[in-house]
Amino acid sequence: MTTSTPETSALPVVLLVDGRPSTFVRNVLNQDDVHIVLLRFASAIKDLPQEYLDRTAHLPVFLAQDENLAEEAERYLKWIDTLEHVPTYFCNPQEPHQEVAQPFAESVGLPHLTRQQVTWVRHKTVMKDRFAELGLRCAAYRRVETLAEVALFAEEQGWPVVVKPMDSFACIGTYRIDGPDDLAEVPELAPERRWMAEEYIRGTEYQLCALVTGGKVVDAYLSLNPVPILDVLDGAINANITFAPGEELPLDVWSVCQDLVDGFGLDHGYFHAECFLMDDGTLCVGEAAARITGCEVLANHGLSRGFDIHRATLDTYLGRTPDLRYSEGRAVGDLLLPVKPGRVVSISTEEELLRLPGVLSVQLKLAVGDVATPLRASHASSGFMHVAGGTAAEVEQRMRNVLEHFTIETEPVES
Structure with a gap:
């Protein structure tokens, strides 16, 4: 049997906002049926490691200033005349860039969120006002x-x-x-x-995610946070766990996502929201976003169902219907490993952690001799791992077992 390479001239071309080398972005770079043009904003260049810059050196990159977007758009339109493949699609997976990336896309004639939509999904007070207009409980x-x-x-x-x-x-x-x-x-x-x-809302925190095409939710996924995300800043377990297909869910995630997608007027892409089930059983919506979720929640959904969710997510930005043929049926979560400031003198190895029950993969960001200066942020960690189980409850139990075995020791670093 022979295989053929797609006609490159017929492939879609997407302008991809490149603010940090996330798992999603790295996956997109490996696709062979789409042309990638990178849009980088000057304010984020410092966040891109040299290894990643070297890896993407073969791709066309437009470096835009964060101000004077009209002038930057005019410069971009002249620049694309030099390209072999001109973008007709747009994807911004980066939350901090919404206010500049979406107006930029509008200025150069690419699909985009309107300025009203950017305000709804980015500015929390306006977002909560919108929730109230939609009849949804919020703080x-x-x-x-x-x-x-x-x-x-x-x-x-x-x-x-x-x-x-x-x-x-x-x-x-x-x-x-x-x-x-x-x-x-x-x-x-x-x-x-x-x-x-x-x-302050008392209750159990969940994350809602959906793939959207033509204004319709084509599938939705529910994640459990073992503790409210805010508590991880004080050292509580930092994890997101996607429920297994067939598990009894505490809420109708599909319906809630569609109501929010309708209320925010979203046409396509990845939708993410956070909510609480309060102690009295009331649903309280926390925040919503029209972009890929943080940490490894996206990967959890794919590992839980057994499909390439990064590919499926990209398809929603390319006007394609995503391939949702699933080959797995399990719960999967990402566990962020604790981190301490200072020079690392000892840390559990990947080999040790992979031997623990349910552990699928481990990625450590620190090694002995490295200096850690963690931010006070929910994504601060020394690494992360994916853990699987039959149910979300079993995954949480296995994660807590991991934390009992994981060790990291640091020593002070002289200024």
């Missing part, structure tokens, strides 16, 4: 500028409260304040950013 909130205003909100709403930047992600700059005595431990709110205080 009460107030815009604030000082910690004194946070305290006033808490006196009216009740402690604890959460304070965060309106455009934050990965819990960066986010704090739970349990009472007035804890205010002294929270940094003063930077005046150059916009802040909000919101009601």
